[in-house]
Amino acid sequence: MMTNDRLPHFVIIGAVKGATTWIHNQLQDNPAIYLPAPEPHFFSQDHHLGLDHYRRFFDGARPDQMLGEKSADYLAHPDAAERLAVALPKARLVVQVRNPVDRAYSDYKMLFRRGTVTRGPEHYLDGRPSGQPRFLEDGLYAKHLRRWLDHFNAEQIKVILFEDVKAAPEATVAIVSDHIGAPCHYSTQVGSDPRNDSSERFLPLPVRTALAPLKEAVRPLRGHAVFERVRGVFARQIAYPPLPPELRQRMVDYYARDIADLENLIGRDLGHWKQDHQLAA
Incomplete structure:
Protein backbone atom coordinates (compact mmCIF):
# COMPACT_ATOMS: atom_id res chain seq x y z
CA MET A 1 0.00 0.00 0.00
CA MET A 2 1.34 3.44 -0.86
CA THR A 3 1.82 5.83 2.01
CA ASN A 4 -0.50 8.84 2.11
CA ASP A 5 1.63 11.90 1.44
CA ARG A 6 -0.86 14.26 3.08
CA LEU A 7 -0.71 15.47 6.68
CA PRO A 8 -3.52 16.42 9.08
CA HIS A 9 -5.50 19.61 8.73
CA PHE A 10 -6.48 19.59 12.40
CA VAL A 11 -5.33 18.01 15.66
CA ILE A 12 -7.13 17.43 18.95
CA ILE A 13 -4.28 18.06 21.38
CA GLY A 14 -5.85 17.26 24.77
CA ALA A 15 -6.27 17.29 27.62
CA VAL A 16 -5.78 13.76 28.95
CA LYS A 17 -9.00 12.65 30.71
CA GLY A 18 -10.82 15.66 29.31
CA ALA A 19 -13.33 13.49 27.35
CA THR A 20 -11.41 14.03 24.11
CA THR A 21 -12.38 10.50 23.02
CA TRP A 22 -15.97 11.71 22.72
CA ILE A 23 -15.18 14.56 20.31
CA HIS A 24 -12.77 12.26 18.43
CA ASN A 25 -15.54 9.69 17.93
CA GLN A 26 -18.03 12.36 16.85
CA LEU A 27 -15.65 13.69 14.19
CA GLN A 28 -14.58 10.19 13.17
CA ASP A 29 -18.24 9.40 12.40
CA ASN A 30 -18.31 12.28 9.90
CA PRO A 31 -17.89 10.85 6.36
CA ALA A 32 -15.98 13.98 5.33
CA ILE A 33 -13.28 13.41 7.96
CA TYR A 34 -10.65 10.75 8.52
CA LEU A 35 -9.15 10.20 11.98
CA PRO A 36 -7.07 7.14 12.83
CA ALA A 37 -8.45 5.02 15.66
CA PRO A 38 -5.23 4.81 17.72
CA GLU A 39 -3.70 7.98 19.09
CA PRO A 40 -0.48 8.54 17.07
CA HIS A 41 1.38 10.27 19.94
CA PHE A 42 3.82 11.32 17.22
CA PHE A 43 4.64 14.83 18.43
CA SER A 44 5.02 13.60 22.02
CA GLN A 45 6.38 10.05 22.21
CA ASP A 46 7.40 8.97 18.70
CA HIS A 47 8.74 12.08 17.01
CA HIS A 48 12.11 10.39 16.50
CA LEU A 49 10.48 7.93 14.08
CA GLY A 50 10.02 10.62 11.43
CA LEU A 51 7.19 11.96 9.29
CA ASP A 52 6.96 8.84 7.12
CA HIS A 53 5.97 6.92 10.25
CA TYR A 54 3.36 9.58 11.03
CA ARG A 55 1.91 9.54 7.52
CA ARG A 56 1.15 5.84 7.80
CA PHE A 57 -1.59 6.60 10.30
CA PHE A 58 -3.55 8.18 7.45
CA ASP A 59 -3.08 5.50 4.80
CA GLY A 60 -6.75 4.54 4.97
CA ALA A 61 -8.08 8.01 4.11
CA ARG A 62 -9.90 8.72 0.88
CA PRO A 63 -8.55 11.58 -1.26
CA ASP A 64 -11.64 13.66 -0.55
CA GLN A 65 -11.49 13.33 3.25
CA MET A 66 -10.12 15.93 5.64
CA LEU A 67 -7.35 14.47 7.82
CA GLY A 68 -7.18 14.90 11.57
CA GLU A 69 -5.83 13.15 14.61
CA LYS A 70 -6.21 13.09 18.39
CA SER A 71 -3.37 12.61 20.85
CA ALA A 72 -4.47 13.86 24.25
CA ASP A 73 -0.98 14.09 25.69
CA TYR A 74 0.13 16.81 23.27
CA LEU A 75 -1.26 19.70 25.32
CA ALA A 76 0.96 19.13 28.36
CA HIS A 77 4.01 17.76 26.56
CA PRO A 78 6.90 20.27 26.72
CA ASP A 79 8.04 19.73 23.11
CA ALA A 80 4.83 18.89 21.25
CA ALA A 81 3.83 22.48 20.41
CA GLU A 82 7.14 23.36 18.75
CA ARG A 83 7.33 20.04 16.92
CA LEU A 84 3.78 20.30 15.63
CA ALA A 85 4.29 23.91 14.55
CA VAL A 86 7.27 22.90 12.42
CA ALA A 87 5.39 20.10 10.65
CA LEU A 88 1.85 21.56 10.62
CA PRO A 89 2.10 25.36 10.95
CA LYS A 90 -1.41 25.93 9.55
CA ALA A 91 -3.13 23.23 11.64
CA ARG A 92 -6.38 23.95 13.41
CA LEU A 93 -6.12 22.83 17.01
CA VAL A 94 -8.83 21.67 19.41
CA VAL A 95 -8.40 21.64 23.18
CA GLN A 96 -10.98 20.06 25.46
CA VAL A 97 -10.57 20.61 29.20
CA ARG A 98 -12.48 19.77 32.37
CA ASN A 99 -12.30 20.82 35.99
CA PRO A 100 -8.60 20.15 36.73
CA VAL A 101 -9.36 18.58 40.11
CA ASP A 102 -11.72 16.08 38.49
CA ARG A 103 -9.24 15.53 35.68
CA ALA A 104 -6.42 14.74 38.08
CA TYR A 105 -8.53 12.31 40.10
CA SER A 106 -9.81 10.65 36.93
CA ASP A 107 -6.23 10.27 35.68
CA TYR A 108 -5.26 8.77 39.05
CA LYS A 109 -8.12 6.27 38.79
CA MET A 110 -7.04 5.24 35.29
CA LEU A 111 -3.54 4.38 36.48
CA PHE A 112 -4.95 2.78 39.65
CA ARG A 113 -7.05 0.31 37.67
CA ARG A 114 -4.02 -0.42 35.48
CA GLY A 115 -1.98 -1.18 38.58
CA THR A 116 0.54 1.58 37.79
CA VAL A 117 -0.22 3.28 41.11
CA THR A 118 -1.33 1.42 44.22
CA ARG A 119 -1.47 4.01 46.99
CA GLY A 120 -4.31 6.40 47.87
CA PRO A 121 -4.81 9.72 46.04
CA GLU A 122 -3.37 11.72 48.96
CA HIS A 123 0.05 10.27 48.09
CA TYR A 124 -0.05 11.76 44.56
CA LEU A 125 -2.42 14.76 44.62
CA ASP A 126 -1.46 16.88 47.62
CA GLY A 127 1.11 18.99 45.79
CA ARG A 128 4.24 17.31 47.09
CA PRO A 129 6.69 15.63 44.67
CA SER A 130 5.54 12.15 43.68
CA GLY A 131 6.25 9.50 41.10
CA GLN A 132 3.33 10.75 39.01
CA PRO A 133 3.68 14.53 38.54
CA ARG A 134 1.35 14.34 35.52
CA PHE A 135 -1.69 14.03 37.80
CA LEU A 136 -1.37 17.65 38.90
CA GLU A 137 0.83 19.13 36.17
CA ASP A 138 -1.40 18.13 33.25
CA GLY A 139 -4.25 20.19 34.72
CA LEU A 140 -2.31 23.47 34.57
CA TYR A 141 -4.11 24.32 31.36
CA ALA A 142 -3.18 28.00 31.13
CA LYS A 143 0.50 27.20 31.59
CA HIS A 144 0.38 24.67 28.76
CA LEU A 145 -1.87 26.75 26.51
CA ARG A 146 0.55 29.68 26.69
CA ARG A 147 3.26 27.41 25.31
CA TRP A 148 1.03 26.58 22.33
CA LEU A 149 0.27 30.27 21.83
CA ASP A 150 4.00 30.85 21.43
CA HIS A 151 3.83 28.80 18.23
CA PHE A 152 0.27 29.23 16.91
CA ASN A 153 -2.09 32.14 16.42
CA ALA A 154 -4.96 32.26 18.89
CA GLU A 155 -7.48 31.90 16.07
CA GLN A 156 -6.02 28.49 15.24
CA ILE A 157 -6.91 27.15 18.71
CA LYS A 158 -10.44 26.34 19.87
CA VAL A 159 -10.90 25.55 23.55
CA ILE A 160 -14.06 23.73 24.61
CA LEU A 161 -15.11 22.66 28.07
CA PHE A 162 -16.26 19.30 29.40
CA GLU A 163 -19.36 21.17 30.55
CA ASP A 164 -20.05 22.29 26.96
CA VAL A 165 -20.28 18.65 25.91
CA LYS A 166 -22.58 17.78 28.81
CA ALA A 167 -24.90 20.75 28.31
CA ALA A 168 -24.97 21.10 24.51
CA PRO A 169 -23.30 18.18 22.73
CA GLU A 170 -24.73 18.88 19.28
CA ALA A 171 -23.84 22.57 19.46
CA THR A 172 -20.32 21.66 20.59
CA VAL A 173 -19.82 19.42 17.56
CA ALA A 174 -21.04 22.26 15.36
CA ILE A 175 -18.57 24.70 16.95
CA VAL A 176 -15.65 22.32 16.49
CA SER A 177 -16.68 21.46 12.93
CA ASP A 178 -16.84 25.15 12.04
CA HIS A 179 -13.41 25.71 13.60
CA ILE A 180 -11.74 22.98 11.54
CA GLY A 181 -13.69 23.87 8.38
CA ALA A 182 -15.65 20.62 8.06
CA PRO A 183 -19.35 20.12 7.40
CA CYS A 184 -21.18 19.48 10.67
CA HIS A 185 -22.22 15.91 11.34
CA TYR A 186 -23.66 14.95 14.73
CA SER A 187 -23.92 11.28 15.58
CA THR A 188 -26.65 10.19 17.97
CA GLN A 189 -25.07 6.75 17.96
CA VAL A 190 -21.90 8.11 19.54
CA GLY A 191 -24.14 9.60 22.19
CA SER A 192 -24.68 12.87 23.98
CA ASP A 193 -22.50 12.19 27.02
CA PRO A 194 -18.72 11.92 27.22
CA ARG A 195 -17.59 8.47 28.23
CA ASN A 196 -16.81 7.85 31.90
CA ASP A 197 -14.33 4.97 32.02
CA SER A 198 -14.18 4.91 35.81
CA SER A 199 -17.82 3.81 36.07
CA PRO A 244 -11.07 13.10 50.67
CA PRO A 245 -12.84 16.49 50.92
CA GLU A 246 -9.85 18.15 52.57
CA LEU A 247 -7.55 16.96 49.77
CA ARG A 248 -10.00 18.18 47.17
CA GLN A 249 -9.95 21.65 48.78
CA ARG A 250 -6.15 21.71 48.67
CA MET A 251 -6.32 20.84 44.98
CA VAL A 252 -8.85 23.62 44.36
CA ASP A 253 -6.39 26.03 45.98
CA TYR A 254 -3.49 24.57 43.98
CA TYR A 255 -5.23 25.30 40.67
CA ALA A 256 -6.82 28.66 41.57
CA ARG A 257 -4.17 30.88 39.99
CA ASP A 258 -3.95 28.84 36.78
CA ILE A 259 -7.73 28.79 36.45
CA ALA A 260 -7.83 32.59 36.73
CA ASP A 261 -5.17 32.81 34.03
CA LEU A 262 -7.14 30.44 31.81
CA GLU A 263 -10.27 32.56 32.24
CA ASN A 264 -8.36 35.52 30.82
CA LEU A 265 -6.89 33.48 27.97
CA ILE A 266 -10.17 32.00 26.71
CA GLY A 267 -12.68 34.61 27.88
CA ARG A 268 -14.79 32.14 29.86
CA ASP A 269 -16.04 32.27 33.44
CA LEU A 270 -14.72 29.20 35.25
CA GLY A 271 -15.97 30.09 38.70
CA HIS A 272 -17.68 26.72 39.03
CA TRP A 273 -14.24 25.06 38.93
CA LYS A 274 -13.18 27.01 41.99
CA GLN A 275 -15.90 25.61 44.21
CA ASP A 276 -15.13 22.78 46.61
CA HIS A 277 -17.67 20.21 45.51
CA GLN A 278 -17.51 16.78 43.92
CA LEU A 279 -18.29 16.46 40.24
CA ALA A 280 -18.52 13.27 38.19
CA ALA A 281 -15.09 11.74 37.85
Whole structure:
Protein backbone atom coordinates (compact mmCIF):
# COMPACT_ATOMS: atom_id res chain seq x y z
CA MET A 1 0.00 0.00 0.00
CA MET A 2 1.34 3.44 -0.86
CA THR A 3 1.82 5.83 2.01
CA ASN A 4 -0.50 8.84 2.11
CA ASP A 5 1.63 11.90 1.44
CA ARG A 6 -0.86 14.26 3.08
CA LEU A 7 -0.71 15.47 6.68
CA PRO A 8 -3.52 16.42 9.08
CA HIS A 9 -5.50 19.61 8.73
CA PHE A 10 -6.48 19.59 12.40
CA VAL A 11 -5.33 18.01 15.66
CA ILE A 12 -7.13 17.43 18.95
CA ILE A 13 -4.28 18.06 21.38
CA GLY A 14 -5.85 17.26 24.77
CA ALA A 15 -6.27 17.29 27.62
CA VAL A 16 -5.78 13.76 28.95
CA LYS A 17 -9.00 12.65 30.71
CA GLY A 18 -10.82 15.66 29.31
CA ALA A 19 -13.33 13.49 27.35
CA THR A 20 -11.41 14.03 24.11
CA THR A 21 -12.38 10.50 23.02
CA TRP A 22 -15.97 11.71 22.72
CA ILE A 23 -15.18 14.56 20.31
CA HIS A 24 -12.77 12.26 18.43
CA ASN A 25 -15.54 9.69 17.93
CA GLN A 26 -18.03 12.36 16.85
CA LEU A 27 -15.65 13.69 14.19
CA GLN A 28 -14.58 10.19 13.17
CA ASP A 29 -18.24 9.40 12.40
CA ASN A 30 -18.31 12.28 9.90
CA PRO A 31 -17.89 10.85 6.36
CA ALA A 32 -15.98 13.98 5.33
CA ILE A 33 -13.28 13.41 7.96
CA TYR A 34 -10.65 10.75 8.52
CA LEU A 35 -9.15 10.20 11.98
CA PRO A 36 -7.07 7.14 12.83
CA ALA A 37 -8.45 5.02 15.66
CA PRO A 38 -5.23 4.81 17.72
CA GLU A 39 -3.70 7.98 19.09
CA PRO A 40 -0.48 8.54 17.07
CA HIS A 41 1.38 10.27 19.94
CA PHE A 42 3.82 11.32 17.22
CA PHE A 43 4.64 14.83 18.43
CA SER A 44 5.02 13.60 22.02
CA GLN A 45 6.38 10.05 22.21
CA ASP A 46 7.40 8.97 18.70
CA HIS A 47 8.74 12.08 17.01
CA HIS A 48 12.11 10.39 16.50
CA LEU A 49 10.48 7.93 14.08
CA GLY A 50 10.02 10.62 11.43
CA LEU A 51 7.19 11.96 9.29
CA ASP A 52 6.96 8.84 7.12
CA HIS A 53 5.97 6.92 10.25
CA TYR A 54 3.36 9.58 11.03
CA ARG A 55 1.91 9.54 7.52
CA ARG A 56 1.15 5.84 7.80
CA PHE A 57 -1.59 6.60 10.30
CA PHE A 58 -3.55 8.18 7.45
CA ASP A 59 -3.08 5.50 4.80
CA GLY A 60 -6.75 4.54 4.97
CA ALA A 61 -8.08 8.01 4.11
CA ARG A 62 -9.90 8.72 0.88
CA PRO A 63 -8.55 11.58 -1.26
CA ASP A 64 -11.64 13.66 -0.55
CA GLN A 65 -11.49 13.33 3.25
CA MET A 66 -10.12 15.93 5.64
CA LEU A 67 -7.35 14.47 7.82
CA GLY A 68 -7.18 14.90 11.57
CA GLU A 69 -5.83 13.15 14.61
CA LYS A 70 -6.21 13.09 18.39
CA SER A 71 -3.37 12.61 20.85
CA ALA A 72 -4.47 13.86 24.25
CA ASP A 73 -0.98 14.09 25.69
CA TYR A 74 0.13 16.81 23.27
CA LEU A 75 -1.26 19.70 25.32
CA ALA A 76 0.96 19.13 28.36
CA HIS A 77 4.01 17.76 26.56
CA PRO A 78 6.90 20.27 26.72
CA ASP A 79 8.04 19.73 23.11
CA ALA A 80 4.83 18.89 21.25
CA ALA A 81 3.83 22.48 20.41
CA GLU A 82 7.14 23.36 18.75
CA ARG A 83 7.33 20.04 16.92
CA LEU A 84 3.78 20.30 15.63
CA ALA A 85 4.29 23.91 14.55
CA VAL A 86 7.27 22.90 12.42
CA ALA A 87 5.39 20.10 10.65
CA LEU A 88 1.85 21.56 10.62
CA PRO A 89 2.10 25.36 10.95
CA LYS A 90 -1.41 25.93 9.55
CA ALA A 91 -3.13 23.23 11.64
CA ARG A 92 -6.38 23.95 13.41
CA LEU A 93 -6.12 22.83 17.01
CA VAL A 94 -8.83 21.67 19.41
CA VAL A 95 -8.40 21.64 23.18
CA GLN A 96 -10.98 20.06 25.46
CA VAL A 97 -10.57 20.61 29.20
CA ARG A 98 -12.48 19.77 32.37
CA ASN A 99 -12.30 20.82 35.99
CA PRO A 100 -8.60 20.15 36.73
CA VAL A 101 -9.36 18.58 40.11
CA ASP A 102 -11.72 16.08 38.49
CA ARG A 103 -9.24 15.53 35.68
CA ALA A 104 -6.42 14.74 38.08
CA TYR A 105 -8.53 12.31 40.10
CA SER A 106 -9.81 10.65 36.93
CA ASP A 107 -6.23 10.27 35.68
CA TYR A 108 -5.26 8.77 39.05
CA LYS A 109 -8.12 6.27 38.79
CA MET A 110 -7.04 5.24 35.29
CA LEU A 111 -3.54 4.38 36.48
CA PHE A 112 -4.95 2.78 39.65
CA ARG A 113 -7.05 0.31 37.67
CA ARG A 114 -4.02 -0.42 35.48
CA GLY A 115 -1.98 -1.18 38.58
CA THR A 116 0.54 1.58 37.79
CA VAL A 117 -0.22 3.28 41.11
CA THR A 118 -1.33 1.42 44.22
CA ARG A 119 -1.47 4.01 46.99
CA GLY A 120 -4.31 6.40 47.87
CA PRO A 121 -4.81 9.72 46.04
CA GLU A 122 -3.37 11.72 48.96
CA HIS A 123 0.05 10.27 48.09
CA TYR A 124 -0.05 11.76 44.56
CA LEU A 125 -2.42 14.76 44.62
CA ASP A 126 -1.46 16.88 47.62
CA GLY A 127 1.11 18.99 45.79
CA ARG A 128 4.24 17.31 47.09
CA PRO A 129 6.69 15.63 44.67
CA SER A 130 5.54 12.15 43.68
CA GLY A 131 6.25 9.50 41.10
CA GLN A 132 3.33 10.75 39.01
CA PRO A 133 3.68 14.53 38.54
CA ARG A 134 1.35 14.34 35.52
CA PHE A 135 -1.69 14.03 37.80
CA LEU A 136 -1.37 17.65 38.90
CA GLU A 137 0.83 19.13 36.17
CA ASP A 138 -1.40 18.13 33.25
CA GLY A 139 -4.25 20.19 34.72
CA LEU A 140 -2.31 23.47 34.57
CA TYR A 141 -4.11 24.32 31.36
CA ALA A 142 -3.18 28.00 31.13
CA LYS A 143 0.50 27.20 31.59
CA HIS A 144 0.38 24.67 28.76
CA LEU A 145 -1.87 26.75 26.51
CA ARG A 146 0.55 29.68 26.69
CA ARG A 147 3.26 27.41 25.31
CA TRP A 148 1.03 26.58 22.33
CA LEU A 149 0.27 30.27 21.83
CA ASP A 150 4.00 30.85 21.43
CA HIS A 151 3.83 28.80 18.23
CA PHE A 152 0.27 29.23 16.91
CA ASN A 153 -2.09 32.14 16.42
CA ALA A 154 -4.96 32.26 18.89
CA GLU A 155 -7.48 31.90 16.07
CA GLN A 156 -6.02 28.49 15.24
CA ILE A 157 -6.91 27.15 18.71
CA LYS A 158 -10.44 26.34 19.87
CA VAL A 159 -10.90 25.55 23.55
CA ILE A 160 -14.06 23.73 24.61
CA LEU A 161 -15.11 22.66 28.07
CA PHE A 162 -16.26 19.30 29.40
CA GLU A 163 -19.36 21.17 30.55
CA ASP A 164 -20.05 22.29 26.96
CA VAL A 165 -20.28 18.65 25.91
CA LYS A 166 -22.58 17.78 28.81
CA ALA A 167 -24.90 20.75 28.31
CA ALA A 168 -24.97 21.10 24.51
CA PRO A 169 -23.30 18.18 22.73
CA GLU A 170 -24.73 18.88 19.28
CA ALA A 171 -23.84 22.57 19.46
CA THR A 172 -20.32 21.66 20.59
CA VAL A 173 -19.82 19.42 17.56
CA ALA A 174 -21.04 22.26 15.36
CA ILE A 175 -18.57 24.70 16.95
CA VAL A 176 -15.65 22.32 16.49
CA SER A 177 -16.68 21.46 12.93
CA ASP A 178 -16.84 25.15 12.04
CA HIS A 179 -13.41 25.71 13.60
CA ILE A 180 -11.74 22.98 11.54
CA GLY A 181 -13.69 23.87 8.38
CA ALA A 182 -15.65 20.62 8.06
CA PRO A 183 -19.35 20.12 7.40
CA CYS A 184 -21.18 19.48 10.67
CA HIS A 185 -22.22 15.91 11.34
CA TYR A 186 -23.66 14.95 14.73
CA SER A 187 -23.92 11.28 15.58
CA THR A 188 -26.65 10.19 17.97
CA GLN A 189 -25.07 6.75 17.96
CA VAL A 190 -21.90 8.11 19.54
CA GLY A 191 -24.14 9.60 22.19
CA SER A 192 -24.68 12.87 23.98
CA ASP A 193 -22.50 12.19 27.02
CA PRO A 194 -18.72 11.92 27.22
CA ARG A 195 -17.59 8.47 28.23
CA ASN A 196 -16.81 7.85 31.90
CA ASP A 197 -14.33 4.97 32.02
CA SER A 198 -14.18 4.91 35.81
CA SER A 199 -17.82 3.81 36.07
CA GLU A 200 -17.29 0.82 33.79
CA ARG A 201 -16.80 -2.78 34.83
CA PHE A 202 -13.37 -4.30 34.26
CA LEU A 203 -11.83 -7.73 34.37
CA PRO A 204 -9.57 -8.32 37.39
CA LEU A 205 -6.13 -6.76 36.91
CA PRO A 206 -4.23 -10.09 36.66
CA VAL A 207 -6.62 -11.21 33.91
CA ARG A 208 -6.27 -7.93 32.04
CA THR A 209 -2.49 -8.15 32.30
CA ALA A 210 -2.48 -11.70 30.96
CA LEU A 211 -4.78 -10.79 28.06
CA ALA A 212 -3.00 -7.52 27.16
CA PRO A 213 -1.16 -9.03 24.14
CA LEU A 214 -4.56 -9.99 22.68
CA LYS A 215 -6.14 -6.56 23.13
CA GLU A 216 -6.10 -5.58 19.45
CA ALA A 217 -7.19 -9.04 18.32
CA VAL A 218 -10.35 -8.98 20.44
CA ARG A 219 -11.20 -5.32 19.84
CA PRO A 220 -13.59 -6.16 16.93
CA LEU A 221 -15.54 -8.44 19.28
CA ARG A 222 -16.35 -5.64 21.73
CA GLY A 223 -20.07 -4.98 21.71
CA HIS A 224 -21.05 -8.41 20.39
CA ALA A 225 -23.67 -10.04 22.62
CA VAL A 226 -21.84 -13.31 23.27
CA PHE A 227 -18.51 -11.60 23.97
CA GLU A 228 -20.06 -9.09 26.35
CA ARG A 229 -22.04 -11.81 28.12
CA VAL A 230 -18.89 -13.85 28.79
CA ARG A 231 -16.97 -10.74 29.84
CA GLY A 232 -19.81 -9.74 32.15
CA VAL A 233 -19.46 -12.95 34.14
CA PHE A 234 -15.98 -11.90 35.28
CA ALA A 235 -16.00 -8.10 35.07
CA ARG A 236 -16.44 -6.06 38.21
CA GLN A 237 -16.68 -2.34 38.96
CA ILE A 238 -13.46 -1.20 40.62
CA ALA A 239 -13.52 0.18 44.16
CA TYR A 240 -11.33 3.27 43.86
CA PRO A 241 -9.81 4.97 46.91
CA PRO A 242 -11.98 8.06 47.47
CA LEU A 243 -10.81 11.65 47.14
CA PRO A 244 -11.07 13.10 50.67
CA PRO A 245 -12.84 16.49 50.92
CA GLU A 246 -9.85 18.15 52.57
CA LEU A 247 -7.55 16.96 49.77
CA ARG A 248 -10.00 18.18 47.17
CA GLN A 249 -9.95 21.65 48.78
CA ARG A 250 -6.15 21.71 48.67
CA MET A 251 -6.32 20.84 44.98
CA VAL A 252 -8.85 23.62 44.36
CA ASP A 253 -6.39 26.03 45.98
CA TYR A 254 -3.49 24.57 43.98
CA TYR A 255 -5.23 25.30 40.67
CA ALA A 256 -6.82 28.66 41.57
CA ARG A 257 -4.17 30.88 39.99
CA ASP A 258 -3.95 28.84 36.78
CA ILE A 259 -7.73 28.79 36.45
CA ALA A 260 -7.83 32.59 36.73
CA ASP A 261 -5.17 32.81 34.03
CA LEU A 262 -7.14 30.44 31.81
CA GLU A 263 -10.27 32.56 32.24
CA ASN A 264 -8.36 35.52 30.82
CA LEU A 265 -6.89 33.48 27.97
CA ILE A 266 -10.17 32.00 26.71
CA GLY A 267 -12.68 34.61 27.88
CA ARG A 268 -14.79 32.14 29.86
CA ASP A 269 -16.04 32.27 33.44
CA LEU A 270 -14.72 29.20 35.25
CA GLY A 271 -15.97 30.09 38.70
CA HIS A 272 -17.68 26.72 39.03
CA TRP A 273 -14.24 25.06 38.93
CA LYS A 274 -13.18 27.01 41.99
CA GLN A 275 -15.90 25.61 44.21
CA ASP A 276 -15.13 22.78 46.61
CA HIS A 277 -17.67 20.21 45.51
CA GLN A 278 -17.51 16.78 43.92
CA LEU A 279 -18.29 16.46 40.24
CA ALA A 280 -18.52 13.27 38.19
CA ALA A 281 -15.09 11.74 37.85
